[in-house]
Amino acid sequence: MSDWQGKRYWLIGASDGLGAALARKMSRARASLVLSARSEDKLHDLAGKLEGPADVVPIDVSDAESVRAATEAVGEIDGVVFLAGVYWPFGADEWDAEKANMMADVNFTGAMRCMGEIVPRFVARDRGHIVLTGSLTGYRGLPGSVAYTASKAGVMAMAECMYCDLRQTGVQVQLVSPGFIRTRLTEKNDFKMPQIMAPEKAAGIVLQHMGSRRFQRAFPRPFSWALRGGQFLPESLYYRIFG
Numbered sequence: 001m002s003d004w005q006g007k008r009y010w011l012i013g014a015s016d017g018l019g020a021a022l023a024r025k026m027s028r029a030r031a032s033l034v035l036s037a038r039s040e041d042k043l044h045d046l047a048g049k050l051e052g053p054a055d056v057v058p059i060d061v062s063d064a065e066s067v068r069a070a071t072e073a074v075g076e077i078d079g080v081v082f083l084a085g086v087y088w089p090f091g092a093d094e095w096d097a098e099k100a101n102m103m104a105d106v107n108f109t110g111a112m113r114c115m116g117e118i119v120p121r122f123v124a125r126d127r128g129h130i131v132l133t134g135s136l137t138g139y140r141g142l143p144g145s146v147a148y149t150a151s152k153a154g155v156m157a158m159a160e161c162m163y164c165d166l167r168q169t170g171v172q173v174q175l176v177s178p179g180f181i182r183t184r185l186t187e188k189n190d191f192k193m194p195q196i197m198a199p200e201k202a203a204g205i206v207l208q209h210m211g212s213r214r215f216q217r218a219f220p221r222p223f224s225w226a227l228r229g230g231q232f233l234p235e236s237l238y239y240r241i242f243g
Contacts, residue, residue: 005029009026012114022203023050025200028052035056087103100146107155128170135156135177167215175217179195205219
């Protein structure tokens with residue numbers, strides 16, 4: 001798809017970072033948007049600055065009733081982009097159960113809850129566009145990222161299964177897997193982040209991918225090549241390099 005005019009897209013996780021940047025890009029491309037997140041004030045502030053129409057529908061993806069109510073309020077849409085996520089950096093040797101469970105419940109189970117409401121509607125009408133957000137960290141285990149990596153790996157596996165099941169239908173499924181993006185989440189990191197990107201640049205790549213027929217886009221290159229290539233290394237060599 002390259003003509004966004006008249007298309008209605010639901011952005012879940014649009015209040016900050018990549019979500020807000022993508023909203024600006026899509027609005028500029030003349031799409032009609034529904035903006036969702038927990039921070040209603042931020043959503044209204046963003047909606048007021050967009051060039052095109054945008055509705056605000058608050059959602060808490062960790063709550064099934066909130067997801068159900070938001071889906072009903074949003075109504076008919078052409079596509080959905082799931083961008084909601086939380087993040088804290090820690091490894092298995094410093095396990096924080098509360099934060100780990102929250103990452104699982106928002107990043108992965110939150111996506112599952114939303115897809116549980118949206119996918120059946122798209123399948124029933126044989127039309128729709130679904131974009132899920134993974135991460136380069138989701139390709140294989142990395143140190144200091146036990147809960148976040150697991151949550152994103154789950155989203156990526158879900159997207160792959162959905163693509164397998166729906167690729168011969170009118171429902172298009174896509175996956176974007178970015179590396180480091182300069183947001184309030186990555187501000188928590190105290191290590192060097194290779195090829196860290198501005199949200200606006202990352203949003204441009206996501207929108208370009210959404211206009212294609214390809215399933216997956218991992219970026220930025222060549223950082224993505226290094227992490228994806230790690231999938232093919234023998235375990236002994238992989239953990240020697242990445243562990």
